[in-house]
Amino acid sequence: MIDRRFDEELNELNNMLLKMATFTQESIYLAIDSIKNRDIKTAKIVIDNDKKIDEFELDIDDFSVELLARRQPLAGDLRFITTGMKINGELERIADLSVNIAERSIDLSSQPLLKPLVDIPIFSELAVNMVKTTIDSFIKRDAELAKKVISMDAEANRLRDTIQKELVEDYIAKDISTLSRGVSLFLVAQHLERICDHAKYIAEAVIYLVSARVVKHNKLKD
Amino acid sequence: MAKDIVIEAKNFNFYYGSVKALTDINIKIEKNSVTGIIGPSGCGKSTFLRSLNLMNNLILTARYDGEILIDGDNILKKDIDVVQLRRKVGMVFQKSNPFPKTIFENVAYGLKINGIKDKELINQRVEESLKGAALWDEVKDRLHVSAFDLSGGQQQRLCIARALAVQPEILLMDEPASALDPTATLKIEELIQVLKSKYTIIIVTHNMQQAARVSDYTAFFMMGKLIEYNKTNIMFTNPEHKITEDYITGRFG
Numbered sequence: 101m102i103d104r105r106f107d108e109e110l111n112e113l114n115n116m117l118l119k120m121a122t123f124t125q126e127s128i129y130l131a132i133d134s135i136k137n138r139d140i141k142t143a144k145i146v147i148d149n150d151k152k153i154d155e156f157e158l159d160i161d162d163f164s165v166e167l168l169a170r171r172q173p174l175a176g177d178l179r180f181i182t183t184g185m186k187i188n189g190e191l192e193r194i195a196d197l198s199v200n201i202a203e204r205s206i207d208l209s210s211q212p213l214l215k216p217l218v219d220i221p222i223f224s225e226l227a228v229n230m231v232k233t234t235i236d237s238f239i240k241r242d243a244e245l246a247k248k249v250i251s252m253d254a255e256a257n258r259l260r261d262t263i264q265k266e267l268v269e270d271y272i273a274k275d276i277s278t279l280s281r282g283v284s285l286f287l288v289a290q291h292l293e294r295i296c297d298h299a300k301y302i303a304e305a306v307i308y309l310v311s312a313r314v315v316k317h318n319k320l321k322d
Numbered sequence: 323m324a325k326d327i328v329i330e331a332k333n334f335n336f337y338y339g340s341v342k343a344l345t346d347i348n349i350k351i352e353k354n355s356v357t358g359i360i361g362p363s364g365c366g367k368s369t370f371l372r373s374l375n376l377m378n379n380l381i382l383t384a385r386y387d388g389e390i391l392i393d394g395d396n397i398l399k400k401d402i403d404v405v406q407l408r409r410k411v412g413m414v415f416q417k418s419n420p421f422p423k424t425i426f427e428n429v430a431y432g433l434k435i436n437g438i439k440d441k442e443l444i445n446q447r448v449e450e451s452l453k454g455a456a457l458w459d460e461v462k463d464r465l466h467v468s469a470f471d472l473s474g475g476q477q478q479r480l481c482i483a484r485a486l487a488v489q490p491e492i493l494l495m496d497e498p499a500s501a502l503d504p505t506a507t508l509k510i511e512e513l514i515q516v517l518k519s520k521y522t523i524i525i526v527t528h529n530m531q532q533a534a535r536v537s538d539y540t541a542f543f544m545m546g547k548l549i550e551y552n553k554t555n556i557m558f559t560n561p562e563h564k565i566t567e568d569y570i571t572g573r574f575g
Contacts, residue, residue: 106572107573172530172531173571174530174534174558174559174570174571175558175559175560175561175566175567175570175571176567176571177571178558178559179559179560312559312560
C-alpha cells in the first residue's frame, strides 16, 4: 500500500521548510547589507519581514503537529517531521537574530562611523556561508556537508572573541564616547555568532535525519 | 545470558502441504519481555506464533523442521507432551472466545481439566487470575453470571484470566485487541505491561502503533521470512532494512 497522499503532504512540508529557509536567508543578507552600507531603509525591511516569518513558523508547526496526529508516522517519516520542526524553530531564531542586527544597524547608521569595518564583513560572510551550507545539507540530505558546518563553528567563536576584545580594549576602554557604537558592534558580533550556532544546530538535526545518529552536545550517540 | 532466553527458534521451517509458510526462522526471545510480531497478511506471523504451542499440529498437512527450544527443550521432538506445553505456553485469540459458562467456570475450567479438585485452591486461583487480568473488581460480585454478559473488552480479559489460571510462563496473543474499541484496547495494552513482569509475552498485531506502544522487541516477518528483529525503539525510528522502513511507513508493495 503506497499512501500517495501522505507522500504529497511530506513533500509539502519539505517545500514549506525550504520557503522558510529562503525567507531566513533573505533576512540575514539584508541585515548584513544594512550594516555594511549604513542603510536604515534596508534594516527596516528586515524588521518588517519578521512578522511574516513568525507567522510562517507557526504554519509549519501546525502542519507538522497535524501530520503527527493524523498519520502517526514512523521511522524515516517520523525523523523527518520531528527534525523539520526543530529546523523550523532554528530558522526562526536566525531570522530573529537578523532583526537584532538590523536594529543595531539603525542605531549605528545614525551615528558617525566608529572605525572602518574589517572583521564584521568577514564574520558576516562566514555566517551567511554556514547558513547556506546547512540549508544545502538539508536539501541534499547530506550528512557530510552537515559535518562541515559543525566544524566551521570554531572559527565563528574565534572571530566573535577577536572582534569583541578589540572593541573593548582599543575603543571602549580608551574613549568612553565610543561606548554606544562599541556596544552595538559588540552585539552585532554576538548575534552573528549565535546565527552560526543555529546553523550548527540545523546541521546536527540533518545528521539525525539522515542517519538517526545524535551528534549534539559534542556527543556521538547511536 | 542463556538463562534469560526463554524461546529460541533455530532454522525453523514450516510447510502447509507443499507450500512453505516459514523459512529458516532464527530468533531468541528474552524472558519477561514483550515481543511484537508485525508483517503483512500471509507473512507467516500467526503461523510462527501458533508454532510456539504446536497449535498448527491440528492442521493435517502441517510439516516442520528445525528446532524451537522453550526453556532449552526442543518442543518439536516427537515425544513432547502437548498438554503440558500448552499449560506452559498460553494463548489468547483475536476474537474473545469464552465458553458458554459462568465467569467463574471459564477461569476454573483449565484447572479442572488439569485434575485440580481442591475447591479452595480453585477459588484462590480464579481470584488471582481475574486480578491478574485486571478484571476482578469488575466481576467479583457476579462471578456466577454468564461470561456472555460481559462486554467485548471484558470477555477478552476473561480469556486472559483463563490463560493465566493454569500458571503459564509464556503468553501468546494473536491480535488480542483488534476487535476492541480504543478504551478496551488501552486496558489490554496496560495489562500487557503489568503481565510482563511475570510472563514472557509474544503478540501478533496488525496495528503498528500498538506494537510500538507495547513491545520491547519487534519482529518483522515478510513472505515467511524474519526480515528484521530489533529493539522496538530502533525498529520504529531507524529500522535496519529498507523493506522494514517501507512496510512500517506504509510504502510497501
